[in-house]
Amino acid sequence: MAKREPFTWNPTETIEVTNVSGQNLLLELASGPLRLDKDRTLRLTASALEQPAVKTLVDGGKLTVKPYHWR
Numbered sequence: 721m722a723k724r725e726p727f728t729w730n731p732t733e734t735i736e737v738t739n740v741s742g743q744n745l746l747l748e749l750a751s752g753p754l755r756l757d758k759d760r761t762l763r764l765t766a767s768a769l770e771q772p773a774v775k776t777l778v779d780g781g782k783l784t785v786k787p788y789h790w791r
Contacts, residue, residue: 733766734788737774741782748773756783763788 738761739745747754749768756762768774769785777783 729765731790734763734790735766735769736786736788737762737764737768738784738786739782740784741777745777745782747771747777 737747737756739756739758742758744758745756747756747768749764749771754762769778774783778785
């Protein structure tokens with residue numbers, strides 16, 4: 721049986737970010753840039769919302785955010 725590694729993040733703080741802008745977006749995250757194509761959804765840790773560029777996209781209505789319930 722494979723050894724399970726501990727989480728390095730809190731799985732209860734996972735969010736779904738959806739690109740509703742109609743264009744492909746480049747999210748500037750602390751870990752580096754991440755492309756989010758139009759009409760696509762990504763699961764990220766909630767700390768992504770602390771990035772100024774991501775906040776701007778959410779406030780501008782280009783991204784929608786909702787909690788992700790994985791269990």
